[in-house]
Amino acid sequence: MASVNAEVRDGIVPAAGSLAKTRDEGPPVSGANYRLVALIIASALFMEFVDSTVLATALPTMARDFGVRPQEMSVALTSYLLALAVFIPASGTIADRFGSRTVFRAAILLFVLGSLACGQSVSLEMMVVSRFLQGVGGAMMIPVGRLVLLRSVAKQDMVNAMSWLLVPALIGPILGPPLGGFIVTYLDWRWIFYINLPMGVLGFYLVGRFIANIREDEPGRFDTAGFVLSGLSLGCLLFGFEMVSRPAEGALAAALILVGSVAGVLYVLHARERENAILDLSLLKDETFRLSVIAGSITRITQGAQPFLLPLMMQVGFGFSAARSGTITVATAIGSLAMKSFAPRVLRRFGFRRALVWNGVIATAGYAICGLFDPSWPVWAMFCMLGLSGFFMSFQFTAYNTIAYDGIDKKQMSRATAFYSTFQQLMLSLGICVAALALQAAMKANAHAAPSLIDFSIAFWVVTAISLGATIWNLRFAPDAGAEISGHASAAAPKR
Structure with missing residues (x-):
């Protein structure tokens, strides 16, 4: 070692x-x-x-x-x-x-x-x-x-x-x-x-x-060969996902996604034969890490889409100025900051599994409610709703990013962080692409040349429906997962 x-x-x-x-x-x-x-x-x-x-x-x-x-x-x-x-x-x-x-x-x-x-x-x-x-x-x-x-x-x-x-x-x-x-x-x-x-x-x-x-x-x-294959795969996939929402560049987007997918398959074959692969797939054998990657990736679709959809809806759909939109959307950041002191206490009381399951549903529902916003909502009501959404979503990612490394050996920690960060970046970018595609599809279905409020609502509900699927994976965490980190086991232990 x-x-x-x-x-x-x-x-x-x-x-x-x-x-x-x-x-x-x-x-x-x-x-x-x-x-x-x-x-x-x-x-x-x-x-x-x-x-x-x-x-x-x-x-x-x-x-x-x-x-x-x-x-x-x-x-x-x-x-x-x-x-x-x-x-x-x-x-x-x-x-x-x-x-x-x-x-x-x-x-x-x-x-x-x-x-x-x-x-x-x-x-x-x-x-x-x-x-x-x-x-x-x-x-x-x-x-x-x-x-x-x-x-x-x-x-x-x-x-x-x-x-x-x-x-x-x-x-x-x-x-x-x-x-x-x-x-x-x-x-x-x-x-x-x-x-x-x-x-x-x-x-x-x-x-x-x-x-x-x-x-x-x-x-x-x-791992030079792995570096080239992973870079080619992820680079092409990111470019392809970004271009897929632009109808004029559909063919190029499809070609990039195809090349990226092929390079990804070649990388998987390469990584199986190499002990020190640049993206170590063997990390997924650890159940807690694997579940955090999967559930966190699905949830990040909503997190990636929200900063794209919300300002656009307020400026294009509501007719708000950029300054007014900014003063409302900053509520999410305030909610995120307010969460900081609550996370340790909540995890100590309920443990990671229960907290991830229930908080994940609440956080996703909070962003789904954004699809009901319209100009008749009072500014304070939208501000409070976004603050609560930011609070619960911030807690969710704090929990995912912490429990992911519970079973990872210290000598694998650097590879684990690189692996996790790579998928984090990919899924946040994918969230923007999914939101853009959903908005484009809603406009086409409603025969709208420019996006309207109902189009934005549909886009919000599509991305949140996808992220709600993370609940299936959250339920697969062990009841005592991350107990040493959260202190949940010791808090629940009977007093003598």
């Missing part, structure tokens, strides 16, 4: 006397600064998630400056997604080889340099290259940041720490569009990228100051 070489830093890793246990199982007790570690990682991820959503509002203005048609700017979005698809699977192996702190700092640096290059871009071609560079940094930040947390926090503190980590993923897509509209209206679109610079520089320093550099002494051989 390969050991983990840990550098003791500021109480994040236990003192030398307890390192033997740390190498195999992680720290038995979290350091005093584990919440600070979670906040540092969350801040870096917040920078990335805001950037990934804030750009869309600026595309028409950027197209005018670059002298191209607005629809041609979509390649600036897809180049970022391509970098994520290609490099997320490699992130865990790279972190094992060079150290999680080293790779996380390098990821922040690449993201900041890419942001600076985007702000300085004078042509579409330069923007595409710059966005790809940003994407490489982003691909490393998501899974390696989670890996740093998993290796720095004891099991009993994992729910609390993970709830901080999930906040940027939930509030970034909500805050991005109104922030982008404000910047484009009152400043210049280049500031969309420049705002990343001070946060990135601060994050680079804090990571070096407070986070330990943990790496595998024997990281294993890099």
Whole structure:
């Protein structure tokens, strides 16, 4: 068994006397600064998630400056997604080889340099290259940041720490569009990228100051063939899913999905014959990890669709301004933040299985109610409904992202985070595609040239109906799954 070489830093890793246990199982007790570690990682991820959503509002203005048609700017979005698809699977192996702190700092640096290059871009071609560079940094930040947390926090503190980590993923897509509209209206679109610079520089320093550099002494051989096949498969699938809602590009979308599917099958055949495959399919043998991947992936269809459908419905269907829409949709972010202190107590009381089953139904129903919104609803009522929806959905992902690693050995942790993050990104993107397809189908069925309220309602109900299917998989968790993490078993134990 390969050991983990840990550098003791500021109480994040236990003192030398307890390192033997740390190498195999992680720290038995979290350091005093584990919440600070979670906040540092969350801040870096917040920078990335805001950037990934804030750009869309600026595309028409950027197209005018670059002298191209607005629809041609979509390649600036897809180049970022391509970098994520290609490099997320490699992130865990790279972190094992060079150290999680080293790779996380390098990821922040690449993201900041890419942001600076985007702000300085004078042509579409330069923007595409710059966005790809940003994407490489982003691909490393998501899974390696989670890996740093998993290796720095004891099991009993994992729910609390993970709830901080999930906040940027939930509030970034909500805050991005109104922030982008404000910047484009009152400043210049280049500031969309420049705002990343001070946060990135601060994050680079804090990571070096407070986070330990943990790496595998024997990281294993890099899976080059798997890297190519997984990158080709995921890249083609992401491009294909994005284009499938555009009728004019249906043939190209079908071809990309076909190529991606074939490459995916070839990767599965390749991974079966290789011990250190870049996306380790053997992880799915762990029942808790497998169920979390499946149920979490299905639920993320709703989470991916919501930031796409909701602002569009309010601006196109209701006729609200971007500013007014933004002040309402921010309720989801507030609900997500309010959840943070409740998750540990709820899981300790009910356990993961019961909480995931019942909360999953409530969270999905909350977003389904969004399909009933219309301009006659009071703003406060929509705000409260979205706040509650964000609260329950945030809890669901905190639980999924925590319990997933309950049965994973520490030496497999980096591969597990890369695997989980890859499917996370794929399913969030798929959620947008499913929402766009459902909206397009509803418009066609109702013979509407432009989307109306009933079309948006149908789209909301389609994506939530799909996510409701996660209940079947939530019921398959063992009753005592994650008991050591949640403390549910000890709380339920009879007193003597």
